[in-house]
Amino acid sequence: MSFVRGYSQNSSFESIHGREKSAKLSESEALKRMEMERPKVDKYKELNELVLNSKLNKIYNKQSFELITKLLEINPELYTVWNYRKEYLINEIDGMNEINKHEILENELYFVLKQLKKFPKSYWIWNHRIWCLKLDNLSDWENELKLIKQFLTVDSRNFHVWSYRRFIIKCMKDISKDSDIIDFEEFKFTTSMINKDISNYSAWHNRSKLIEMLFNKSPVLSKDDVGDNKLFQYLLIFNNKDINEFLIKELELFKTAIYTDPDDSSVWFYMKWLISEYFLNKIENDEKIDIITKLINDIKELNELEIEDNENGNDNKWCLISIVYLMKQLYKIDKLLVNLDEFNNYLTILQKIDPMKRNRYIELNI
Amino acid sequence: MNESLLAEKHVMYVKDLFRHPAYLIHFMADHLKMNALYWGLGTLFLLKHQKEFERSEVIQFVISCIDESNGGFGAAPKHDAHMLSTLSAIQVLKMYDAIDELTDEQKDRVINFVKSMQLEDGSFQGDRFGEVDTRFVYNAIQCLSLLEALTPEIVNPAVEWILQCQNFDGCFGMVPGAESHAAQAFTCLGVLAITNNLDKLPNCELLEWWLSDRQIEGGGLNGRPEKLPDVCYSWWVLSSLSMLGKLHYIDGAKLQGFILSCQDDSKGGISDRPDKEVDVYHTFFGIAGLSLLGYGDLTPINPIYCLPVSVTDTIKQYPYRFT
Ligand SMILES: [Zn+2]
Numbered sequence: 001m002s003f004v005r006g007y008s009q010n011s012s013f014e015s016i017h018g019r020e021k022s023a024k025l026s027e028s029e030a031l032k033r034m035e036m037e038r039p040k041v042d043k044y045k046e047l048n049e050l051v052l053n054s055k056l057n058k059i060y061n062k063q064s065f066e067l068i069t070k071l072l073e074i075n076p077e078l079y080t081v082w083n084y085r086k087e088y089l090i091n092e093i094d095g096m097n098e099i100n101k102h103e104i105l106e107n108e109l110y111f112v113l114k115q116l117k118k119f120p121k122s123y124w125i126w127n128h129r130i131w132c133l134k135l136d137n138l139s140d141w142e143n144e145l146k147l148i149k150q151f152l153t154v155d156s157r158n159f160h161v162w163s164y165r166r167f168i169i170k171c172m173k174d175i176s177k178d179s180d181i182i183d184f185e186e187f188k189f190t191t192s193m194i195n196k197d198i199s200n201y202s203a204w205h206n207r208s209k210l211i212e213m214l215f216n217k218s219p220v221l222s223k224d225d226v227g228d229n230k231l232f233q234y235l236l237i238f239n240n241k242d243i244n245e246f247l248i249k250e251l252e253l254f255k256t257a258i259y260t261d262p263d264d265s266s267v268w269f270y271m272k273w274l275i276s277e278y279f280l281n282k283i284e285n286d287e288k289i290d291i292i293t294k295l296i297n298d299i300k301e302l303n304e305l306e307i308e309d310n311e312n313g314n315d316n317k318w319c320l321i322s323i324v325y326l327m328k329q330l331y332k333i334d335k336l337l338v339n340l341d342e343f344n345n346y347l348t349i350l351q352k353i354d355p356m357k358r359n360r361y362i363e364l365n366i
Numbered sequence: 367m368n369e370s371l372l373a374e375k376h377v378m379y380v381k382d383l384f385r386h387p388a389y390l391i392h393f394m395a396d397h398l399k400m401n402a403l404y405w406g407l408g409t410l411f412l413l414k415h416q417k418e419f420e421r422s423e424v425i426q427f428v429i430s431c432i433d434e435s436n437g438g439f440g441a442a443p444k445h446d447a448h449m450l451s452t453l454s455a456i457q458v459l460k461m462y463d464a465i466d467e468l469t470d471e472q473k474d475r476v477i478n479f480v481k482s483m484q485l486e487d488g489s490f491q492g493d494r495f496g497e498v499d500t501r502f503v504y505n506a507i508q509c510l511s512l513l514e515a516l517t518p519e520i521v522n523p524a525v526e527w528i529l530q531c532q533n534f535d536g537c538f539g540m541v542p543g544a545e546s547h548a549a550q551a552f553t554c555l556g557v558l559a560i561t562n563n564l565d566k567l568p569n570c571e572l573l574e575w576w577l578s579d580r581q582i583e584g585g586g587l588n589g590r591p592e593k594l595p596d597v598c599y600s601w602w603v604l605s606s607l608s609m610l611g612k613l614h615y616i617d618g619a620k621l622q623g624f625i626l627s628c629q630d631d632s633k634g635g636i637s638d639r640p641d642k643e644v645d646v647y648h649t650f651f652g653i654a655g656l657s658l659l660g661y662g663d664l665t666p667i668n669p670i671y672c673l674p675v676s677v678t679d680t681i682k683q684y685p686y687r688f689t
Contacts, residue, residue: 001384001399001403001442002384002385002386002387003384003418003419003420003424003427004382004385004418004419005385006385006386007385007386007387008382008383008386008388008389010379010633011379011380011382011633011635011644011646012383012391012392012395012644012645012646013383013391013395013398013402013646014395014398014647015398015598015645015647015648016637016642016643016644016645016648017596017638018638018639018642019642019643020641020642021637021642021643022643023632024630024632024633030388033388033389034388037388037389037390040390044394045393048393048396052444052445053444056444074394075394075397077397077398078396078397079445079446079493080397080440080441080444080445080446083493086495127495127497130496130497131496157592159544159545159590162545163544163545166543201545201592202545205533205534205535205545206545208533208534209543264592265592266591266592269534269576269591272535272572273535276534278534356581356585356620357578357579357581357615357616359614359615360574360575360578360612360615
């Protein structure tokens with residue numbers, strides 16, 4: 001594909017993230033680089049051609065498999081070559097018993113893992129791992145969970161890893177009689193991730209999904225089974241579908257989080273969900289009013305501390321955004337509970353302290 | 367710090383990319399050539415330099431990427447068809463008003479390829495190996511729209527599935543259950559917009575606030591809470607806000623400043639963040655963002671299709687009226 005004469009000098013196809021800027025090469029420097037890279041380019045081109053042609057000719061032997069491996073080690077983004085690898089594997093395991101099949105796919109997982117460690121954000125590689133696991137009926141799920149923990153230690157927000165975890169959990173649930181126990185174990189896991197880092201939005205997200213599932217169906221376990229008293233309290237709440245108690249407990253966690261880091265946006269988004277129609281529609285009016293008014297007071301208290309702390313004496317943006325949101329929710333229940341002057345005053349302050357989003361505050365209506 | 371768009375430099379950058387490959391990195395990029403062609407050509411169109419390439423040569427390249435086994439388009443010759451490269455191919459043809467350069471058989475085959483990727487639950491896989499992602503639903507729906515081949519049988523289950531991808535914060539993930547991501551707001555809203563279903567979206571205000579909260583100190587936009595800003599989100603977030611009619615919820619001037627500060631004033635091109643290495647992907651989405659902000663005299667871009675408005679004006683609107 002070339003539509004302009006001459007050779008490329010200073011450009012790249014890849015979507016590069018975070019790489020340091022390179023200096024512009026002059027014509028002679030570019031020529032030098034081209035000369036220097038030529039042996040590597042020739043080797044790569046030869047290997048690439050060899051592999052693509054043997055794919056077209058549907059050759060599935062050990063030698064072609066080795067070439068595939070070699071090429072993917074150099075360039076793991078070649079989705080067509082990953083596809084070739086899949087075709088090869090399908091061909092190889094065809095007619096095999098489960099044990100032999102498992103052995104081959106296990107080796108494959110080992111290869112994939114090596115690549116993932118080098119390229120933890122490549123869609124194609126994660127995709128290949130999932131494809132392997134779907135074929136294997138003897139997969140070791142616990143081992144996958146261990147790997148996921150390692151990946152999350154390196155980058156706790158990698159969304160490929162979180163997606164992969166949800167996939168593994170789904171596989172485990174599909175073959176389990178007690179899928180709700182697995183959901184509760186996951187709830188424990190996200191709780192521990194949040195306790196480790198209160199600003200892990202990926203963990204808050206996962207928590208929201210698990211809560212929906214656990215209110216739908218939760219396991220009956222004894223306090224000894226659960227171990228941790230706090231978690232056992234949550235379990236009882238899920239068992240009894242006690243939304244009011246849930247909100248009270250969850251808002252305690254929220255309060256701890258905002259006091260830990262009031263400028264972190266993650267938990268403020270989470271609170272919006274807690275005080276949304278999704279939960280409010282399931283509790284009584286006086287319960288709603290109690291919860292929201294107490295919450296507004298808590299946030300106001302934090303905001304006062306923030307004003308004292310801030311050098312310029314400014315309010316905390318997230319505190320005000322949340323108070324405004326809560327006042328709106330309160331207004332829907334009983335108009336008389338909201339002081340409109342106060343509400344409008346907050347919006348005016350927000351226009352000042354968050355000027356980039358001025359227009360949304362101007363447009364906000366109660 | 368650059369205060370204005372270095373348009374000529376960016377044209378030079380894109381042209382440089384489409385010369386003969388020189389370094390190993392050029393040869394190693396076959397897997398995204400078709401996407402890069404769309405980004406590069408898109409950049410030229412936005413900068414009003416659409417005549418830089420020989421139209422017939424580009425069309426010939428696109429057609430050489432047809433995967434004969436199924437009729438879809440691969441990222442390069444001999445590469446397997448994939449939804450990502452198939453949409454880019456059709457978009458490139460559409461930009462040149464060249465969809466009719468495909469034979470009727472080629473057109474039918476690509477339509478069938480796209481349709482065959484839909485799964486029972488309404489979602490789409492990227493290819494026959496089963497990866498599902500809202501991106502591929504968007505690819506499919508836009509492709510079929512450009513080829514004027516949308517039907518309720520395809521659209522309705524796809525829309526239902528897309529709505530299941532909405533999360534507690536109002537934004538969307540790659541699949542039901544997956545974390546919200548600004549790029550997924552674009553793909554999901556895009557599907558709803560192309561199929562005239564935006565009114566089915568619950569919690570608009572929640573999503574509008576979440577999206578505008580992507581603008582952080584310095585004016586740049588990030589893709590998820592507590593992440594660094596990145597030029598490509600200028601497109602994903604901005605186009606989403608635009609589809610919702612809320613472009614004014616963020617500070618356009620500040621964002622413009624951020625995008626312009628990511629230009630490379632010697633090589634041309636735009637990077638993800640200031641003083642990083644440039645690439646054609648960020649160059650295109652940076653300029654697309656500027657176009658949506660109404661910067662200078664750039665060609666206006668359509669937020670739903672990510673194509674020049676002059677190109678999308680000719681698209682038949684769904685639901686189709688039979689006359
Ligand atoms: Zn980016």
